[in-house]
Amino acid sequence: MDKAHIKYTLSWATLVLMIFVFIYVTTIFDVIGQYGMTTIVLIGINLIAAVGLNLVIGMSGQFSLGHAGFMAIGAYATALVSSAIPSIYGFIISLIVGIMVSGVIALAVGLPTLRLSGDYLAIATLGVAEIIRIIIINMKSTRGAAGIFGIPNFVNWQVVFGLSVVAIVFVVNFVRSTTGQAIIAVRDNEIAAESLGINTTKYKVIAFVLGAMLAAIAGGLRASFIQSVSPQDYTFMQSITILIIVVLGGIGSISGTVVTAIVLGILDVILQNFGSLRMVIYALVLIIVMIFRPKGLLGTSEFSLKKILFDSGGDHGNNNSKNQ
C-alpha cells in the first residue's frame, strides 16, 4: 500500500469518525430523542438491505423483487436463535445462521432462476419471496401469522452504524475486485463477457447470494431491534421499500443508495406531521425525482473523497456529511 492509499483510507476513516461523533454528541445533549434514535437505527437497517439489493440490481443487472424474503430469513433466524440463547453471543450466532441460511437458499434459487432475465427474473424472485413467507406462516416453530415476540434486543445505533460502515466498505471493495468487475462486465454485455472466459451464471449467482446475505443481516438487526417479527413485516411491500431506495439513489451507485436511505428516512419522520397526506407527499416526491432525475439522484456516479480532497489540491473543510 503506498502513501496515497493510506492518506485516502485515513480521510474516509476520519469522515466516518466525524459522523459517529456527531451522532454521539446529539445523543448526549438529547437533541434528537428516543424517536430520533429509532429513526437512525431504521435508516441504517434499510441502508444495509439496500446496498445489498444494489449489488444485485445495479452491479449484476439482475432485477430482483424478492429481497424481503431474504430479510425474513435473517429476521426469523435472529428471532429463533437469540430467543433460545438470550445473550450477545446468541445474537451474533443468530446473525451468522441467518446469513448462512439466506445464502444457501439464494444459491439454490439463483442457479435456475438467474438463467432468466428482466421481467421473468423479477416475477421468479417475487415468487420465491412469497414462498418463503408462506412457509414461515405454516411452520409451527415460527408460530405462524402471529409471529414471535419478546426477542431480546442487542441492537443500538452504534451497532447499526458499525455494520452499515462494514457493509458499505465490503460492497465498494467487492465491486472493485476482479470478481466485482467481472460481474459488471456480465451486466454490460453478457455475450462479450462469456467470450472472454467469464462464467456468466457463476458471477450472477455470486452477486445474488451476497445481496441475500446482506438482506439477512438487515432482517436480523431489525428483528432484534423491534423485538418482534411477523410474516406481515416481509411482504412484497418491504421489497418495494428497499427497491425504491436503490432506484431513487441511482441504480449502480452505492453513494446514491446511502444518500437516499438517509433522505427517505428523514423525510418519513418529517411527514409524520402531515397525517393522512403523508403517503401522498411521499409519492409526489418519488414522482418528482423520477421526472427530473430519471437515472436516480446520483445516476451511476460515485461520491469520491479522492477527487474532492486530493485532485483539487488540499482540504476545503466541510466534508459533505450527507455521504456517510
Place this chain on the structure above:
Amino acid sequence: MATTILKTNNLSIKFGGVTAVDQVNIEARENELIGLIGPNGAGKTTLFNLLTGVYQPTDGEVSIYDGTHLKNVNHVPPHRRAQLGIARTFQNIRLFESRTVLENVLIAMTTQSKARTAQALFRTPGFYKETAKKRARALSLLQIFDMIAVADELASNLPYGQQRRLEIVRALATQPKILFLDEPAAGMNPQETQVLTDLIKQIQKTFKITIILIEHDMNLVMAVSERLYVLEYGKVLATGTPSDIQQNKAVIKAYLGEEG
C-alpha cells in the same frame, strides 16, 4: 508442417428447416491467417458461433488442439472454450460501455487473475501487488496498439475505429491461441481499413497466433490472408490461396452470377 490447432469434421447446424452450416470441414494451423468469405447469408457468422461455442452443432464436431492432441469440444460452453485459447470480436461491437478502455482490457484478464476476492475485500498487500502487475500488462498491450492516450476514457466515448481496435486488444488480453475476427472492417473508411490491414499483420507477427477472419472488404482479405475458405449456402465452395480463389470459376459465379 505446423500443427493443426483447430479442425471441424462435417460440422452442420439446422435452424428449423434451414441448414445454415452444412457439412463443413475446415482446419487451421498454428500461426496461420485464414480468411473466411462468402456472400451475405452464407453462414460465416454462424460458423464462428459454432466454433466459439455459442451454438451447439446439429451434427459433426469441432476440435481444438489442447497442447498434445486435437480434442472434441462440442459440449464445451463458450467461456470454457475461451479458457482453452479462443478469443473473438463481434460483427456489431460489444464493449463494456460503462467501463474505461483500461478496465475493458483488465476484465479480459479475469480468468488469469491470481488475486482472491478475499484479498480485494481486505485490501491486502497481495491485492495491490497483483493489481499493479495486471495493470502493467494491460497498459503494455494498450501501448502496443497505440491506445495508451485513451486508457482512461469510457469505452462508449471512443470513435468507431478505436472501438473496433479496443475489441481486438481486449480479445488479445485473454492470451488466445486462435483469434476470430468477425468483419473487423465493417463500417470503416478506406484509410481506417488500411490501418486495420497493417494492424492484423502486426498481430500475427507479434503474438504468433492463428487468426481467422470474416471480411467483405476484398482488398483487406486478399492482402492479409494466407489461405481462404469460401462459403456459400452453408457449404465450403472453395479453398486455397488468395490468387487461387480470385481465379476460381465457382467463386466468381457465387459472387457475380453466371455469364449470359
